[in-house]
Amino acid sequence: MFPAENLRDWRGENVIDPDGAKIGELEAVYVDTLNDEPAYATVRVGFIGRHRLVFVPLAGATVTPKAVRVRFGKKQVTDAPSIELDGELAATEEPTVFAHYNVPYETGISGARRLARR
Secondary structure, three states: OOOHHHHHHHOOOEEEOOOOOEEEEEEEEEEEOOOOEEEEEEEEEOOOOOOEEEEEEOOOOEEEOOEEEOOOOHHHHHOOOEEOOOOOOOHHHHHHHHHHOOOOOOOOHHHOOOEEEO
16 A cells, blocks of 8 residues: 555545446545554545545555555545534444445444545
């Protein structure tokens, strides 16, 4: 996996699916609070006036010269749990994000939230 500090440089770049279809633009990176590694990204999707941010796992993601390629198809990503452009993921909603991708969920240390925005 690529270092979190490098991922911040990809903000605004395209996020594509395994077939090369554009999903949207990388908005933010969320790290796993258990290991401080990049875990999810938010991707800006939608149409003019109706944009939202969807979550996609970064496990297995790769970078190309002008995009981040995730291992999930466009339809699955665009159907993922979302937040408003200026919104924040509530700790109580984290399990829903993980479940959408069939990723096991457990809370962070002492029941703390699992994802932190970088």
